[in-house]
Amino acid sequence: MTERRRALPAVGTVIERPGIQALATRWTRTLVTEAVRGIIAAARTGGPLPSDDANWAMAIDARLAEQTRPSLRPAINATGVVLHTNLGRAPLARAALDAIGAIAHGASTLEYDPEAGVRGSRHTHAARLLCDLTGADDAIVVNNCAAGLVLALQALAAGRETVVSRGELVEIGGSFRVPEIMEASGTTLVEVGTTNRTHADDYRRAIGPRTAAIVKVHRSNFAIEGFVAEASVRDLRPIAQDAGIPLIHDFGSGLMLDLSPWGLTGEVTVPETVRDGADLIIMSGDKLLGGPQAGIVLGTRDTIGALRRHPLARALRVDKLTIAALEATLGLYRDPARARREIPALAMLTESPAAIRARAEGIVATVASGAVAPCESTVGGGAFPTARIPSFAVTLVDDIVAVERRLRHGAIPVVGRLADGRLWLDLRSVPPEDDAVLVAMLREALGPGGR
Numbered sequence: 001m002t003e004r005r006r007a008l009p010a011v012g013t014v015i016e017r018p019g020i021q022a023l024a025t026r027w028t029r030t031l032v033t034e035a036v037r038g039i040i041a042a043a044r045t046g047g048p049l050p051s052d053d054a055n056w057a058m059a060i061d062a063r064l065a066e067q068t069r070p071s072l073r074p075a076i077n078a079t080g081v082v083l084h085t086n087l088g089r090a091p092l093a094r095a096a097l098d099a100i101g102a103i104a105h106g107a108s109t110l111e112y113d114p115e116a117g118v119r120g121s122r123h124t125h126a127a128r129l130l131c132d133l134t135g136a137d138d139a140i141v142v143n144n145c146a147a148g149l150v151l152a153l154q155a156l157a158a159g160r161e162t163v164v165s166r167g168e169l170v171e172i173g174g175s176f177r178v179p180e181i182m183e184a185s186g187t188t189l190v191e192v193g194t195t196n197r198t199h200a201d202d203y204r205r206a207i208g209p210r211t212a213a214i215v216k217v218h219r220s221n222f223a224i225e226g227f228v229a230e231a232s233v234r235d236l237r238p239i240a241q242d243a244g245i246p247l248i249h250d251f252g253s254g255l256m257l258d259l260s261p262w263g264l265t266g267e268v269t270v271p272e273t274v275r276d277g278a279d280l281i282i283m284s285g286d287k288l289l290g291g292p293q294a295g296i297v298l299g300t301r302d303t304i305g306a307l308r309r310h311p312l313a314r315a316l317r318v319d320k321l322t323i324a325a326l327e328a329t330l331g332l333y334r335d336p337a338r339a340r341r342e343i344p345a346l347a348m349l350t351e352s353p354a355a356i357r358a359r360a361e362g363i364v365a366t367v368a369s370g371a372v373a374p375c376e377s378t379v380g381g382g383a384f385p386t387a388r389i390p391s392f393a394v395t396l397v398d399d400i401v402a403v404e405r406r407l408r409h410g411a412i413p414v415v416g417r418l419a420d421g422r423l424w425l426d427l428r429s430v431p432p433e434d435d436a437v438l439v440a441m442l443r444e445a446l447g448p449g450g451r
């Protein structure tokens with residue numbers, strides 16, 4: 001220890017070296033000084049001490065790169081959960097990225113009508129396309145699905161009662177609990193039915209003079225089996241109509257296309273649920289729709305009008321980048337085959353197991369490590385909670401706890417899953433364009449240079 005301490009250089013002498021001075025042009029002198037101080041402090045407690053200028057430069061670079069990197073960074077989702085809320089849900093299509101770039105760099109027609117030369121409304125942009133694609137009369141886009149529900153209940157049911165099934169008072173994703181969101185929206189919950197069975201008559205009996213709305217919540221992330229019954233949107237529609245109150249459908253997923261040819265069955269699509277006739281349908285933009293985070297609210301002209309006029313609409317409105325990405329994503333749905341190919345969430349969910357296997361074999365050959373094994377992916381956010389999609393993974397067996405950790409700690413974190421004594425990197429949730437990055441990160445984590 002004494003030997004070591006004696007060998008530590010002074011900060012000043014390190015930063016005066018020519019090889020280190022050059023770094024100040026890339027970073028700043030202050031940052032370089034701080035980094036040198038940090039490295040020397042770490043060496044005092046046993047950390048590595050660079051031996052020459054080149055090593056100092058590398059150590060300083062590495063330290064500053066880590067210190068100055070953004071908190072929100074790209075990552076690789078190799079969990080096999082395609083729409084992973086913690087990993088940012090849907091990756092955007094190229095068309096959506098281009099649209100964001102085109103709108104972000106300068107002025108735009110966000111609230112300006114260039115034909116008429118007058119002020120316009122940001123609410124008009126995606127609305128027309130949403131109506132064309134879904135058959136809805138009108139639409140408004142807000143921050144996320146939760147915001148859509150808050151706005152709907154505030155505008156239509158605040159200070160009065162909302163009827164909801166006990167089987168639908170669920171938690172969906174982090175911190176979205178249907179009963180809590182509803183209460184926070186100023187409406188009083190009237191629970192009907194039981195956890196496993198709720199009938200149309202339960203709703204009918206609960207409706208009274210203070211009832212403002214019926215809410216129907218989609219079963220997004222769980223399934224119940226056995227002695228079960230629920231009233232569908234179609235069952236509830238005449239009940240709401242007779243009572244003269246809106247039927248609000250918290251639909252969640254935003255599934256636009258029938259994915260049953262790819263084995264994903266049992267969920268209705270947005271156009272189908274629009275035909276079922278709820279007054280309002282609320283869904284996320286970044287789940288199966290495959291677009292940016294947004295809350296899309298479809299409905300009748302009257303109900304959407306009421307939402308648009310509510311003061312909260314201003315607080316929950318989306319920014320121009322979201323509108324740009326959403327409009328571009330929706331535009332792809334004009335041609336369903338194109339949407340399926342170009343919207344990454346859909347491309348991932350429908351990629352053939354054979355194609356995934358070939359990618360996995362390529363990666364294993366390139367890194368000369370691991371093996372290819374079959375596995376099952378899941379959809380994640382918003383729909384098909386029980387679906388298991390055949391897939392393939394790159395699997396590793398040696399020193400997996402350390403490798404898993406190094407993969408997470410890399411410049412681009414790779415998130416896989418540890419199970420059955422192996423580390424699984426399921427390629428279904430990795431866009432094929434990211435395979436090269438995954439290889440680079442794997443090399444770093446596996447190689448002797450990996451930290």
Ligand SMILES: *Cc1c(COP(=O)(O)O)cnc(C)c1O
Nearest residue numbers: 144145146218220251252284382
């Ligand atoms: C995912 C989901 C939500 C929450 O959506 P966010 O866009 O995350 O606010 C609400 N309701 C249902 C039915 C969902 O599936």
